[in-house]
Amino acid sequence: MCPPDILNQDLHGRRAIVTGANSGIGFVTAKQLAKQGASVTLACRNEAEGRARADEIRAEVPNADLEVRKLDLGDLSSVHAFANGYLRDHDSLHLLINNAGVMNTPQGKTVDGFETQIGVNHLGHFLLTELLLDTLKKSAPARVVAVSSCYHDKAMGREGVIVLDDLHFENRKYEGWVSYAQSKLANLLHAKQLAKRLEGTGVTAVSVHPGWVRTQLMRHTMPGWIQDYVMRPILSMMGMVEPWEGTQTTLYAALAPDVADHPGAYYSQTGTYRDKSKNAGGWPLESPNPHAHDDEMAQRLDELSRQLVGLEAASAHQAPEAAQPAGS
């Protein structure tokens, strides 16, 4: 758990974006940051749901400074529209929490033709981060937190690797867990490479594993009612925790002063790793996946991601006009 002084830090005057803030870990992260006084942008694929969840936060935190903006990470034009809208209305950003994600989805493609999990979990966040980077630097000290997973190491028995020349499973058989592991390893390497690029700027990038948390993430693996009702006592005994507990690592990575001394590090709640001695987690933890320490891979992924999201030809994906904030 986060030490109380971190959860009592005064965040007035600090601006945060939380992706996937309408559900699970993202919702609790947004609520806690708002409780501490931060101005929080809930970046949600479904604006109506985002607004409903913002109202829930306001019911608990009457002075919460919130806005809801549409962000579909599976559509680069939506990422551009989100960033344009945000930057039109705000000139600072202190915390970017790249939290949204999907897991073990059936084979599919994003609007831009990327495999769904690498597209949503990594490439959408990659573009978002790039578009907000100058503002993060201007606002330093600032943080970028990538919500990765212990499954970057091993997901249901499949070791996490990034196949740079077949990121989208065009020449290999698609498997949902292999794809999830690839996308979560990409989150970790993204934070690592970003940290390198941001050296000396006062912006710290890190990645986290939140633990095994009772959220909607399992929707493509097990019906929610089985997880939440039928199996809940057994799953809880096996280590599944509630969203508040599962938000602690993100909050620590976003707020703890000592995190600035560990740029690019991976912070882990308890997890399942190939090396069982790592299962207790660590803030930070050295990943047992050798690819997580492959600097050349991190750099090549960075270059490929840049190319895939069209940063060299940014105008190709530029939204015609900035999206309006959906609520305030």
Ligand SMILES: NC(=O)c1ccc[n+]([C@@H]2O[C@H](COP(=O)([O-])OP(=O)(O)OC[C@H]3O[C@@H](n4cnc5c(N)ncnc54)[C@H](OP(=O)(O)O)[C@@H]3O)[C@@H](O)[C@H]2O)c1
């Ligand atoms: N729960 C765990 O045990 C666990 C363990 C390790 C890592 N994680 C990581 O934790 C993060 C948060 O997941 P969670 O457990 O809180 O699951 P969740 O309750 O399913 O929340 C995921 C969020 O991501 C959003 N999202 C999905 N696709 C999106 C898209 N195309 N564009 C924008 N937003 C999108 C969802 O929006 P919709 O509601 O519109 O779908 C939802 O708000 C994920 O990155 C996940 O990989 C979770």
